[in-house]
Amino acid sequence: MTKEELIALGLTEEQAKKVLEAVKEYVPKTQLGEVEQERDSLKATIAERDTQLETLKKSSGDNAALQQQIADLQKANEEQRKAHDAEITQLRLDNAVEAALLTAGAKNVKAVRALMDADKLKLEKDGTVSGLSEQIKTIQKSDDYLFAGKQQQQFRGFQPGASGDVKPDGNVDVSKMTYSEMVAYLEANPGAKI
Template identity: 35%
Template sequence: MKRKQLEELGLQEEQIKKIMDLNGEDIQNAKDKASASNAEILEENEALKSQMSERDKDLKKLRSQVKDNEDLTKQFNDLKSKYDKDTADLTQKLATNRLNSAIDQSLSKANARNNKAVKGLLNMDEIKLDDDGNLTGLDDQIKSLQKSDGYLFDEGSKQDYQPNNGKPANADPIQAMVDIFKGDK
């Protein structure tokens, strides 16, 4: 929405300022919401990395203590397999978080009204995140949903607004009041 468009509709400067302020607040709220989501993901990412590095330290410490003792070797192998499984699980969780974050950002860019509702209609098996952080298989699905279920996306509303019933606006509001008082109209 641009100030010039509002001026062309014949709105007064005060009305235009109020509309622009409301629009600015909506934009800021959307940015704040996206920033909060990214902060949560980064925080969780750091926690997962910290857990992985601590487990690696445990493995190195235990490896140095294991020499020829069979009992310790068995404990080491058990712990190693457990930590390998945990590492794989954490890596998978991290990848899932990255994928969901990227999908949410793409849906926000596409002006989805409700990301959860749109995600429910997506075929998540076809959506992949490559090494560069780019999504594949999502754009076509979004375009398809915009055609089939356009109500899920905010594409702006079109209004056939015609001030003064389609007649041009009076150029001079003072003259219009004078004409009304004189009874010319």
């Protein structure tokens, strides 16, 4: 939320500043999810490595076999580290894309995400996603109904199921309208008969 939005809600400028300062202290939910998932993954990795070390202690008799086991475990641990890093990178990319789509006003993040080309998205070191803003703009142009804030098309004339203010023959029942409603109707329908 911006300071202007908070002021529009009825807060004073000083109160809005205090709210914005307090919000900076909180961790966003997406970032918290990343940290929790990384923590759980690291706990599982540590437990697995502890098990591997116990196995090594038990088989410490044959030196050649022990050297081979150590080499195998080092290779497996390196592969696990790479898989873990890739998983965390993908999680950060997903969260950054979701946050950007919500900021852009996406009504359904999954639907908009399905229209995106994931191969063209790349997470940069500073946490931004290259290629994301271009794809969002393209989707907003082609499928603007997926984003909030777009004006819905207003239909003129008789609408089935609408109130009885407008009769099928085009005449308006002015007895049910206020003066301002009548003025607005005449502006919208310059040739209307009252």
